[in-house]
Amino acid sequence: MIRIAAETPWYDLFSRGARDWLRHNQKVREAVKNTLPEILSGEDLMTGSGKNRTVMVPVKFLEHSRFRLADPASQQGAGQGRGQPGDVLQPGREKGDAQSQSGGTENGEIRFVVEMKLEEIIDWIWEELKLPDLKPKRTATMDQPDYVREGWDRRGARSRLDRRRTLKEAVKRRSIQENPVPITNDDLRFRQLVKRATPSMNAAVIFALDVSGSMDEAQRRLAKQFFFFALQGIRRQYSKVDTVFLAHAAQAWEFDESQFFQASSSGGTVSSCAFQLALDVVKNRYDPSRFNLYFFYASDGENAAEDREPAAAALRLLAAQTNYSGYVETGGVATFRPRETQVAEVFNELKGSGLPVGMSQLSSQEDVWRAIREFFKETEKSD
């Protein structure tokens, strides 16, 4: 017996495949989230920062594993068609081709990209690293006037009419009047605004980078990554963030962001000139009473011996005006360091005297995360 039933209409209403696909994507996002630091330490993210607010993370499909035999040296299978033993059906790839192919899809493998918002990623990192939110300076920054709603009045601008409250008044009045009119002028209620001083939400971040001959490409890249995430963390908190980029060797210059990381010089190292330039910038442009100031300095720590005193003095002045000053010392693990470098010594001294400063070592990718965590933990303490 054959029975043929008509199409059942509900089949189209629900897709099990799509449901399980969404679940897969959810798992992918979780997996991506767990490995974010590694993904983000890639360089692609750094370039195009600022404007490009999303990051494309290439991911493979998750694989549900099963027991499988190891791949044999050569795979055998049954086929059908012409050809004699020894005939080549499909030529091997040339060695040189391998590279050009690596970006494509091999073996018909499908890859896809997850687009993630940079802000979302930064939020994840903050969660992941359990970093505290930055707090604006409490002192001296309460002068930012702001209007907030407070209270009601019978008179006011049309645009501030509170309809709900007005109708409430009308209802109250009508319930005690005989032959009430729907609404009278007395029923009107307007929202009022009051001027309040709020903590300043402006921030300025000054990055200073040692570009002397002793800083190599890798060290600068680490510094750049650290700066990037520090900046993202600060942007997360303040509504308006200004950035200043300073580079120095024996002399200091201000750069814009695009040139900053390309800058290099072969001169010796005089840190104090960068601190001095930072002081000038603060004095001329960023009044410490109105701005939350952050200063980050990256160097390998090798400063000219005779510059110690001027550097310490300038830094002391600078640190006193900032919410926080951080120093990252770059250098390969292999570098033989018999003692603290001079800059590190200076920072430690300042720290000992209770100024909001901190320092961290940066020798590999993972250190970036540790350093970020240390700094943002410190800022909480120093707050």
Added chain:
Amino acid sequence: MTELEQYAASIEELAKRLGLDYYNVDFEIAPASLMTEIAVYGLPVRMPHWSFGVRYIHQLVRQSMGHSKIFEVMFPGDPCRAFLMDGNSLAENTLVTAHVLGHADFSKNNQLFARFHEMAGGNIVEHAAAHAHRIQQAIDKVGMERVEAVLDAALALESHVDVDGELHRTRYPEFVPAKPQSAENAFQRRFRNLPGTAEAAKAEPGPVRAPVPPHPEFDLLWFIAHYAPELEQWERDIFLMVRSESLYFYPVFACQIMNEGWASYWHARLLREADFLPQNLYLSAIKAHSDVVRPYAAGQETALAINPYHLGFTLWEHIVDTLGLARAREVMREEDDFGFIRNFLDRELAEKLELFVYEASAGDEIKVANRDVNAVREAILAPKFNYGAPRVAVTEMHNDGGLVLVHEHKSDGRGLDVNRAKRVLEYTKRVWRRPVRLHTVSDRGEPAELTA
């Protein structure tokens, strides 16, 4: 009555006259989206798992590239359930109806199918839907994460069932009979009869607890379901559900070439003898037939895979021509693909079909390696051994509940893919809840132990 129903009724009459014997078939016209899902899940309604989502996307991509079109899907049972795609033309649907009758005949009579039918009854489609429902209930109760962990393990071990075993299999006997005391020899008898105080009669030895497992156990799903130290009832349930679905899929897997060939043979023959079909309908149906039953894609001269429709169809035509229909039906009842290929794919046929063995080496170069019929047979059958999975057995359960798995690398020829095996062990450990270890060999053939 629609046109299709009229043709279907006439085809059925013809089929009965030609000796096809099958349970009722319920056809349903289904939208393409459901057909895709059936192809992915293997059943119209099946448990949720993210791995199906991945297959689903692969399938969608393949379909959008035009590599595969699903005309029909058929589920053996009583009644058989068949789904026809709503985009099929009338000619295609007529062909597919005849094709499904071939499957229905095969699945009622072939011993592997009949055995499962006897054990599980004829309504696995409903069972699977009930399984899906129960799993959904479990998700509602204990949450997605936990259910998923169990499904990760159970589905990863899906093929590790004893295909010759019973669907409802009881636990091992808990005790083994004590070893019978060896008969007294002459010396012992004389010694016992010596004068003096008689020795106290030895207490009857109590029953001896049987080791678990008493022999290497290849039915991993069953073993974990019954012997995992802390499995909860719903977890055990899931393992047994996956196992019963796996046993249901086995005959389809093990008889694919025979089954598709048989159905193709019958759709061709039924259509050929259906004098009631209009000419143009017959022509377009036969056109659809030759699109499906062909060795390689249009415009190509070789294929690196065997089309089971084409191979099976050719073999069955040959068998019916040379040995007669009665003998063909006997073969259909008794064999699976192993017997079918080894007994009936002879040298002449292999040459006529231009079958060969190819070899793909590390540089991705693919060469024709061999045209020897024995090598060809084994290459066709190689992916089918042991349900397509490596031979892994439980050999031991430690006192602390630790599980020991052994991979029979000798019969498989080489070791396991280490990374995948490790992940499977991790899945397993989450339900076994005790250490799990696996013995296999490395690339160089040295013993290797993986643990999770």
